[in-house]
Amino acid sequence: MRLSSILSDGMVLQRNSAIPLWGMTGADQTVQIFFNEKEYSIQSDSGGVWRTTLKEMEAGGPYEMRLLSGDQEVVIRDILIGDVWVLGGQSNMELPIRRTLDLLADEVKQVNLPLIRQFAVPQTYNFHAPQQELSGGQWIAATQEHILNFSAAGFFFAREIQERYGVPVGLIHAAVGGTPVEAWISEPTLRGLGGYEDILDQCKDDNYVTGTKVKEEERNQAWYGRLNETDLGLKEGWFRDAWDTSDWEDFVVPGSWSGSELESLRGAVWFRKEFEVPASLAESEVLLKLGTIVDADDTYINGVCIGNTGYMYPPRRYPVPEGLLKPGVNSIAVRVISTQSTGSFIKDMPYKLVADGQELDLEGVWKYRIGTVTEAMQPQTFFQYMSSGVYNSMISPLRNYRIKGALWYQGESNAGQPAGYSEKFAAMVGDWRRNWDIGEFPFIFTQLANLGEADGPQTDWAELREEQRKCLRIPGTAMAVTYDIGEYNDLHPQDKKSVGQRLALGARKAAYGEESLVYSGPLFHSMERSGNSLLLHFDQTGTGLTVRNGDSELRGFEVCGPDGTFVPAKAAISGNTVIVTHDKIDQPSHVRYAWSNNPAKANLYNREGLPASPFTKKLRYN
Template identity: 25%
Template sequence: MRTFVVLILLYLFSAKTGIAQTIFKIAEVLQSNMVIQQKRPFKVWGTATPGSVVTIEADWSKSLTIKADNRGNFIALIYVPAAQKGDFTSRKISIKNNGQATVLSNLLIGDVWLCSGQSNMQFKVSEDKNAATELPAANYPNIRLFSADLNFSATPIHTIKGKWQACTPESVKNFSSAGYFFGKTLFHRLNIPIGLIFSGIGASKVEAFIPQDVLAADKALDSAYLTPYLNSPKSKEKIDGGFSFEKVMRPYLLYNAMIHPLINLSLSGFCWYQGEGNRNEREVYTLATQTMIRAWRERFGQGDLPFYYIQVAPYFYEKEDPELNDYAFFREAQERISTLKNTSMVVSMDVGEAKDLHPKQKRALGIRLARTALNLHYGMDTVAYKGPHCKSMQVKGNTAVIYFDKESVKSGLSTKDGKAPQFFTIAGADGVFHDAEAKIAGQTVVVSSDKVPQPVAVRYAFTNYPVTNLQNTKGLPAVPFRTDNWPEKR
């Protein structure tokens, strides 16, 4: 009875003085088996009793202490050294508070990349065309994987579910295929630990990954996405974590629950594969994605982190008409995202499957993502990452000569199947495009058609579902293009 009374009195005293006993807990994404980003501060954050001291001891640096604030939150920064090639030393961090301790063990120091987007980024290793040979060999104890559980939130939250695991055939089979092949390629070239986080969901739209206040601050994005949602009955619903195809399209919910909880993590950069959900948009999609990139960079607070993204693949959308080009105009809008600093697009036109929205050759795309990172982020200038990119057109008589960016064709031009380049069309002043004959001539392509004696414009792979064969001799596919600026016919 006396003990009960004492407890009641302590409770009343705490309530009166505003002192609360907060549970000692660190952020859920901070776990044993994770990779810690090299050469950047490692943030340890969580909750503890307000004003209490938290001691953090990393086995590679001096211990430090910090007090929880008056709301019970704490965050500390630990210096992290550079990763050394071939060094896979297991590390440990102890976090102590009021006689309690949490120990993070089997940690590695290396590079961490966040992969996000919709179903083609979520596409599993076990579904990949190369799964039969790749999965049994996927024993990489120094590649670590974290898949975030799906969640939605109407406000930014700090909790996220998931488990850091070493890469094994079992742990990787349900992981992002593009993400895995990206990380595996980096691992083999860099010989340092690689951490991969997947936090995304199929069918999602870009506006779902943009913070609400950022959407509100831009008139075009507010008008296109935010205000229509806030004025709809859907915005008044109670938001829970359950999946629906409609809910993954709502503005800002996925940012709040799937990206915001990660913003204290130090990263090397982002990989992104999304667009199908916004395919009917043009300029507003370019704006939205660039705005999302800027917002993520600002929230993560690590400068202009690299952002590498995969182009949507050819797909017919249940319309078998080889002249339809609405998806080509969307891909053009998607390509313009790369005008933003430290971004680059990976081309997917040669590995698409015209009647499959989820092409199964994700290995090639993951490797191309890695080649982009190796060249642009890691400074390996000899690693080719660009496919042929149209620079200009010159009319010579009844032919049009296509010149490419020199860097993209310095190894030479070729085709994947040894046949003539496909999916070139040519038009005269009437603006009517006709199928064209295309021939490789050194580092150029010569295009012509008997139906167009005086060429004015050329388009390449500028329809909805062309699976292409033009590439450079490094096997990197040509970027779709058009030399005209004629408005889209809708």
């Protein structure tokens, strides 16, 4: 007798809903199910497939389920009845709690919430057809043993819901870093949208997929082989405890290779620094925080490799083996591998050793020497990013598992071409709702956080945010605005607690029916012109519009006249309206707010402390 991997120990079943169960056994056999003081009996078909539906149940547990078929018995233990949410999207939904510990370590160090569970859907893809079953996975509980593996945004959402409603919460983690929205849309829907025919057909060719993977793996291995064979630092041992760096060049950490002789270099560069360690720190458990490094690194202390990371995004947090540090002079060596990007020790990140409240700063002048120079590594094909692949293998097989709703954090991979995202997202929501066939279940999504230069000229993320704002037209949705809780220098901001809390506010409104709840920051509603002023009207103003705490004036608005050139505007709050003017524009025709990838000055909030969504609107004259 076989069951889906999601029907397993620790699972959370959806309360107040008819619950499908399914599985495989012998042909034409009786299957008996004993659960929560009820008995169910069904017959498998000639292929051994059986299906049944459990009656609706209130929240509770833990329970045990026994399934009997012939002389076979399966027991599923530690089952909870509560609310089940699917976590979808890319890396900021996938990001585990272990990647947020610089900020949120105290939030999770004592966590013991066994009523919160997570099931991680295996990250696979299928280009031929929607899969019937998952390929693996297991349920884990939010206890000290497993908490660091939880989706951070998902966990903090679940904690809000569990504490407020007192019910178990199950999270089905189905997010994959780097995926565009097209990867989560079904093939028929993409063919209906048009423009995806070639890639859909190409990926159905198994020889193409397998051949590409083999060829690129061989190419990458050859690239690293040449890198390592020619790296003088590896040959001579520049990582050793002691090494003469008197003829090496200076480099200030943190810092970018831009503007230096290293800017265009692809290959390996070695960085070294000596530092004094007090006896009290040498005797403690020590963590090396080495910021974030572009692209990859191997890091040594006193000649011993203590950690390495293969790509640019993860923060470097390396435990130092006990006894490796010694009182007095110690050395650190970092081999930075530049594969495709200009190398960098990212600024405004921690570069230090920490232990029991002690810190030893490692910023400042280091020494560097080039180990080897190579050609740039060629880009890799990531098939999990391709159209429909993860929909078929990670969403379709969940169709029989009852859920409360879905949470979504994605868009970074579509920001390069933001136009039309709202249509694709609406198509995806429709696909998912058809997949589960339980009506217009709640879909709570996250608007992109801030990234890049404060109030800089880049606007592709602002354009994507506008597309996301348009997605609120879809029934049963709510949006968490997050441009005020990101980090300008990190694609993966650590404040997933605030993200989870804001997603929970949206769920409380859309899924739990708290009609009077202020669940969102101000949302642009309409605009009119009065003389040389634009009057902007907002929804979700709560108990009133205000500026961010500590700010003296309302900022972040821009207007333009007939020439189409945007300039910063004066803005003032009047009730639930914002009045926007500019001294030199008599007929303002277009307004926008928070229109930058990192709109640091934007400060319109409601008094409940939630930020207004960015927007752009052109006034149409008769």
